[in-house]
Amino acid sequence: MESTMSVEVERKFVCDADIQKQLEEIGAVCIGQKQFQDKYFDTPDFLLTLRDVWLRCRQGCWELKCTTVTKAEDRVGEPQKAELCSRYQEITNLSQIQLKVREVMKEGNGEQKTANQTHPVVHQDTPKTEGAENCPTGNESWLMELNLVCFAEFTTQRCSFTFGGEGDESGVRVDLDQADFGYCVGEIEVLVPKGEDIQSALRKIEKTAQRLGLSGDQRVQGKMDVYLQRYCPEHYAKLLSAHIL
Numbered sequence: 001m002e003s004t005m006s007v008e009v010e011r012k013f014v015c016d017a018d019i020q021k022q023l024e025e026i027g028a029v030c031i032g033q034k035q036f037q038d039k040y041f042d043t044p045d046f047l048l049t050l051r052d053v054w055l056r057c058r059q060g061c062w063e064l065k066c067t068t069v070t071k072a073e074d075r076v077g078e079p080q081k082a083e084l085c086s087r088y089q090e091i092t093n094l095s096q097i098q099l100k101v102r103e104v105m106k107e108g109n110g111e112q113k114t115a116n117q118t119h120p121v122v123h124q125d126t127p128k129t130e131g132a133e134n135c136p137t138g139n140e141s142w143l144m145e146l147n148l149v150c151f152a153e154f155t156t157q158r159c160s161f162t163f164g165g166e167g168d169e170s171g172v173r174v175d176l177d178q179a180d181f182g183y184c185v186g187e188i189e190v191l192v193p194k195g196e197d198i199q200s201a202l203r204k205i206e207k208t209a210q211r212l213g214l215s216g217d218q219r220v221q222g223k224m225d226v227y228l229q230r231y232c233p234e235h236y237a238k239l240l241s242a243h244i245l
Contacts, residue, residue, distance in 0.1 A: 005096070007068055009201040010189045011085045011209060012220040015176055019186060019212075020159070023174060026211045028161035040152040040224070041143065046235060047108040048101065052244050054088075054224075055101060055148065064091040064100055068198075084219055085205060087198065090191075098142055105146060151235060152227050155180040163208075171201075172208050183226045 020030075041055045042048045048055055052067035065088040091097050143149075161174040175187045188208050190201035221229075225245050228236035239245045 005093070005194050006090050007192045007194060007198065007201075008065070008088050008090050008189060009085055009192060009198060009205060010088075010187050011205050012222050013186045013188065013209070013212070013214050014220055015184045015186045019176060022212055023161045026208075028163055028174060031160050031162050033157070033159045035155060035157050037155045038153070039150050041148040042151050043105070043147050044149060046238055047105050049235070049239060050242050050244065051104055051108065053101075053104050055097070061092070062094050062097050064097040065089070066091070066100065066104075084209075084217070085202060086219075089194065101146065101148075151232060152224065154223070154227060156223065170204075172204050174208070177223060179223045179227070181227060181230065183223055185220060185223060187222075 024030075036059045039057045041057070054065040056063050056065075068087045068089050091100060157178045157180075159176045161176075163170060163172050171190055173189045173191075175189065176184075177187065178184045188205050190204050192198060192201050225236075228239065228245075236245070
C-alpha cells in the first residue's frame, strides 16, 4: 500500500461461480492473482480487538486497521450503504503503528503488561499454531514488551480486479479471496486519503454492487469473523458482546 495512512471503505459479498465473468462483463480488468499469509496479534485479554483495532503482519509487513466510526455514526446520512460497509483507517508505517498500539493499550487498562505477567489464551483446534508468534520483520521486542501474541494465522489466495477511466467505478477495487480454512468472500473496496470524502466512496461501492446484482441488507462475514467463530470461540463471543462483529 503506497500511503502510510488512509481510510479503507469496503463492502463484502458472497462469491458465486460466475463472479469473475460478471466482473468482466461490467468492465472490470483482472490485475493479477497472489497468495499471502496473515498473522493477527493482540493481548491475551484482547485489548486491541475489543476496541476494533486489528494488528497484522502480512508477508512480513506490519499493518494496523482502526475503525473510523461508531455504530451510531454508521447510521447517519446513508444508513443502508453505511451499514453494509466497513470503514477502517489503515496505518502501514511501523513507528506510527507502534505509537497507536501503545495509545490504545494505555486507554484500555492504564498500564502495559509484559509477557511475564500474563499468559496467552490457548485456542482450540486452530489450523496453524507452531511459530505463529514470529513474523519475519526483524526486531520484534516490542511485541514481547506489549505482551502481543498471535491469535490467528491463515493464508489467502486473492484474485483482484479494477475499473479504468473516470466513471462511477474509478478507484474501485474488487478482491475475490479464498482462505485456506475453506471460506470464500468478495470485497468491493475504495481507499480514501485521510480527510477526504467518505460519501463518494460509499456511492461508488453501492454502484458497483448494483451492477453486480448484489442484494441483501445484512453485512457478509469476513475471513476473520469466520476464522474466530470456528477456531477461537471465546474471542469471537467477546467481540460479539462488544458489538465489534
